[in-house]
Amino acid sequence: MYYDPLYIQTIYERQIYRIGKIMDVRTFCLGVLSLGDATGYEIKKQAEDGPFSHFYKAGFGSIYPALARLAADGLIVGRDEAQAGKPDKRVYALTPAGSAALADALTDHATGVAVRDDIRSEFLFLMFFAHLMPAHRVARQIDAHIALYRECLGHIEERARDPECAHKLPGHVFVRGVGLAVYRALHDYLRDNRDALLAELSARRQDAAE
Helix, strand or coil: CCCCHHHHHHHHHHHHHHHHHHHCHHHHHHHHHCCCCEEHHHHHHHHHCCHHHHCCCCCHHHHHHHHHHHHHCCCEEEEEEEECCEEEEEEEEECHHHHHHHHHHHHHHCCCCCCCCCCCCHHHHHHHCHHHCCHHHHHHHHHHHHHHHHHHHHHHHHHHHCHHHCCCCHHHHHHHHHHHHHHHHHHHHHHHHHHHHHHHHHHHHHHHHC
16 A cells, blocks of 8 residues: 655654644643642742753743633632732642543643654753863863752652652652653763863864974
8 A cells, every 4th residue: 555755744743743732831731730739930930940840841921821721711720819918829720620631631642653852952062062162161061060960860869758759650750760860871971971072172182283
Protein backbone atom coordinates (compact mmCIF):
# COMPACT_ATOMS: atom_id res chain seq x y z
CA MET A 1 0.00 0.00 0.00
CA TYR A 2 1.40 3.41 -1.00
CA TYR A 3 1.21 6.43 1.26
CA ASP A 4 1.91 9.91 -0.06
CA PRO A 5 4.97 11.29 1.83
CA LEU A 6 3.22 14.67 2.10
CA TYR A 7 0.24 12.94 3.75
CA ILE A 8 2.52 11.18 6.22
CA GLN A 9 4.29 14.45 7.02
CA THR A 10 0.95 16.20 7.57
CA ILE A 11 -0.21 13.50 9.98
CA TYR A 12 3.13 13.66 11.83
CA GLU A 13 2.96 17.43 12.13
CA ARG A 14 -0.56 17.19 13.47
CA GLN A 15 0.65 14.76 16.14
CA ILE A 16 3.48 17.16 17.03
CA TYR A 17 1.01 20.02 17.23
CA ARG A 18 -1.32 18.06 19.49
CA ILE A 19 1.45 17.14 21.86
CA GLY A 20 2.75 20.69 21.82
CA LYS A 21 -0.64 21.83 23.12
CA ILE A 22 -0.45 19.62 26.22
CA MET A 23 1.17 22.35 28.25
CA ASP A 24 -1.06 25.28 27.40
CA VAL A 25 -1.62 27.58 30.34
CA ARG A 26 -5.05 26.11 31.10
CA THR A 27 -3.62 22.61 31.51
CA PHE A 28 -0.76 24.05 33.55
CA CYS A 29 -3.17 25.76 35.96
CA LEU A 30 -5.27 22.62 36.30
CA GLY A 31 -2.12 20.61 37.02
CA VAL A 32 -0.98 22.96 39.76
CA LEU A 33 -4.44 23.06 41.34
CA SER A 34 -4.59 19.27 41.30
CA LEU A 35 -1.89 19.41 44.00
CA GLY A 36 -3.93 21.75 46.20
CA ASP A 37 -5.80 25.06 46.31
CA ALA A 38 -3.75 28.08 45.27
CA THR A 39 -3.90 31.76 44.40
CA GLY A 40 -2.87 33.12 41.02
CA TYR A 41 0.36 34.34 42.61
CA GLU A 42 1.09 30.89 44.04
CA ILE A 43 0.45 29.31 40.65
CA LYS A 44 2.93 31.74 39.08
CA LYS A 45 5.50 30.86 41.76
CA GLN A 46 5.13 27.20 40.81
CA ALA A 47 6.24 28.19 37.31
CA GLU A 48 9.20 30.15 38.71
CA ASP A 49 10.52 28.29 41.73
CA GLY A 50 8.39 25.18 42.24
CA PRO A 51 8.60 21.78 40.58
CA PHE A 52 6.77 23.09 37.51
CA SER A 53 9.59 25.55 36.81
CA HIS A 54 11.30 22.64 35.01
CA PHE A 55 8.29 22.08 32.77
CA TYR A 56 6.63 25.36 31.91
CA LYS A 57 6.95 29.14 32.05
CA ALA A 58 3.90 31.31 32.64
CA GLY A 59 3.28 34.87 33.79
CA PHE A 60 0.38 36.77 35.30
CA GLY A 61 -0.63 37.98 31.82
CA SER A 62 -1.56 34.44 30.81
CA ILE A 63 -2.40 32.84 34.18
CA TYR A 64 -5.21 35.16 35.28
CA PRO A 65 -7.11 35.07 31.96
CA ALA A 66 -6.76 31.27 31.99
CA LEU A 67 -8.14 31.09 35.53
CA ALA A 68 -11.09 33.26 34.50
CA ARG A 69 -11.87 30.95 31.57
CA LEU A 70 -11.50 27.83 33.70
CA ALA A 71 -13.88 29.31 36.29
CA ALA A 72 -16.39 30.24 33.58
CA ASP A 73 -16.23 26.68 32.28
CA GLY A 74 -16.86 25.26 35.76
CA LEU A 75 -13.46 23.55 35.92
CA ILE A 76 -12.33 25.55 38.97
CA VAL A 77 -14.01 27.62 41.65
CA GLY A 78 -12.65 30.67 43.45
CA ARG A 79 -13.22 31.90 46.96
CA ASP A 80 -12.07 35.02 48.78
CA GLU A 81 -10.00 34.57 51.94
CA ALA A 82 -9.35 37.37 54.41
CA GLN A 83 -5.77 38.43 55.22
CA ALA A 84 -4.71 40.48 58.21
CA GLY A 85 -3.89 44.00 57.08
CA LYS A 86 -4.15 43.06 53.41
CA PRO A 87 -6.89 42.82 50.79
CA ASP A 88 -8.69 39.51 50.51
CA LYS A 89 -6.92 36.96 48.35
CA ARG A 90 -8.62 34.87 45.71
CA VAL A 91 -7.99 31.14 46.17
CA TYR A 92 -8.84 28.68 43.43
CA ALA A 93 -9.79 25.01 43.78
CA LEU A 94 -10.23 22.25 41.24
CA THR A 95 -13.75 20.92 40.67
CA PRO A 96 -14.55 17.30 39.75
CA ALA A 97 -15.08 18.51 36.18
CA GLY A 98 -11.64 20.15 36.31
CA SER A 99 -10.01 16.93 37.47
CA ALA A 100 -11.66 15.09 34.58
CA ALA A 101 -10.57 17.80 32.11
CA LEU A 102 -6.96 17.53 33.30
CA ALA A 103 -6.99 13.74 32.92
CA ASP A 104 -8.51 14.08 29.45
CA ALA A 105 -5.91 16.63 28.35
CA LEU A 106 -3.06 14.40 29.52
CA THR A 107 -4.54 11.26 27.98
CA ASP A 108 -5.35 12.92 24.66
CA HIS A 109 -1.74 14.02 24.21
CA ALA A 110 -0.03 10.82 25.39
CA THR A 111 0.19 9.54 21.81
CA GLY A 112 3.66 7.99 22.00
CA VAL A 113 5.16 10.51 19.57
CA ALA A 114 8.36 12.03 20.96
CA VAL A 115 8.87 15.79 20.73
CA ARG A 116 12.26 17.40 21.20
CA ASP A 117 12.40 19.42 24.42
CA ASP A 118 12.99 23.12 23.91
CA ILE A 119 16.25 23.68 25.79
CA ARG A 120 18.21 26.93 25.73
CA SER A 121 21.52 27.49 27.52
CA GLU A 122 23.53 30.71 27.58
CA PHE A 123 26.29 28.72 29.27
CA LEU A 124 26.61 26.41 26.27
CA PHE A 125 26.69 29.43 23.98
CA LEU A 126 29.65 30.77 25.95
CA MET A 127 31.39 27.40 25.86
CA PHE A 128 30.83 27.17 22.10
CA PHE A 129 33.02 30.26 21.78
CA ALA A 130 35.42 29.36 24.58
CA HIS A 131 38.38 29.82 22.22
CA LEU A 132 37.63 33.55 22.13
CA MET A 133 37.67 34.04 25.90
CA PRO A 134 40.47 34.16 28.47
CA ALA A 135 41.02 30.75 30.07
CA HIS A 136 40.35 32.02 33.58
CA ARG A 137 36.91 33.28 32.48
CA VAL A 138 36.11 29.90 30.95
CA ALA A 139 37.23 28.15 34.14
CA ARG A 140 35.11 30.51 36.24
CA GLN A 141 32.02 29.75 34.17
CA ILE A 142 32.54 26.00 34.36
CA ASP A 143 33.20 26.09 38.11
CA ALA A 144 30.09 28.19 38.69
CA HIS A 145 27.95 25.67 36.84
CA ILE A 146 29.51 22.72 38.63
CA ALA A 147 28.51 24.41 41.88
CA LEU A 148 25.04 25.18 40.51
CA TYR A 149 24.40 21.58 39.47
CA ARG A 150 25.70 20.34 42.83
CA GLU A 151 23.24 22.70 44.52
CA CYS A 152 20.38 21.44 42.33
CA LEU A 153 21.22 17.84 43.19
CA GLY A 154 21.31 18.67 46.88
CA HIS A 155 17.94 20.41 46.66
CA ILE A 156 16.28 17.47 44.90
CA GLU A 157 17.77 14.97 47.34
CA GLU A 158 16.71 17.12 50.31
CA ARG A 159 13.16 17.26 49.00
CA ALA A 160 13.17 13.48 48.60
CA ARG A 161 14.05 13.12 52.30
CA ASP A 162 11.27 15.48 53.37
CA PRO A 163 8.56 13.44 55.20
CA GLU A 164 5.89 15.49 53.44
CA CYS A 165 7.20 14.22 50.11
CA ALA A 166 7.32 10.58 51.16
CA HIS A 167 3.80 9.93 49.85
CA LYS A 168 4.43 11.27 46.35
CA LEU A 169 2.95 9.37 43.46
CA PRO A 170 4.99 7.05 41.20
CA GLY A 171 5.12 9.65 38.42
CA HIS A 172 6.53 12.22 40.86
CA VAL A 173 9.28 9.79 41.89
CA PHE A 174 10.03 9.01 38.23
CA VAL A 175 10.36 12.69 37.27
CA ARG A 176 12.55 13.32 40.31
CA GLY A 177 14.80 10.49 39.17
CA VAL A 178 15.08 12.05 35.71
CA GLY A 179 16.07 15.35 37.31
CA LEU A 180 18.73 13.66 39.41
CA ALA A 181 20.09 11.81 36.38
CA VAL A 182 20.27 14.96 34.25
CA TYR A 183 21.90 17.19 36.87
CA ARG A 184 24.31 14.45 37.91
CA ALA A 185 25.34 13.87 34.30
CA LEU A 186 25.87 17.60 33.72
CA HIS A 187 27.83 17.96 36.95
CA ASP A 188 30.05 14.96 36.27
CA TYR A 189 30.71 15.89 32.64
CA LEU A 190 31.84 19.42 33.53
CA ARG A 191 33.96 18.12 36.41
CA ASP A 192 35.60 15.39 34.32
CA ASN A 193 36.23 17.50 31.19
CA ARG A 194 37.04 20.90 32.66
CA ASP A 195 40.82 20.50 32.77
CA ALA A 196 41.01 18.93 29.32
CA LEU A 197 39.18 21.88 27.77
CA LEU A 198 41.39 24.43 29.54
CA ALA A 199 44.52 22.55 28.50
CA GLU A 200 43.35 22.47 24.87
CA LEU A 201 42.58 26.18 24.94
CA SER A 202 45.99 26.91 26.43
CA ALA A 203 47.74 24.78 23.79
CA ARG A 204 45.93 26.52 20.97
CA ARG A 205 46.85 29.96 22.27
CA GLN A 206 50.48 28.90 22.66
CA ASP A 207 50.56 27.62 19.08
CA ALA A 208 49.02 30.86 17.85
CA ALA A 209 51.62 32.90 19.77
CA GLU A 210 54.45 30.99 18.14
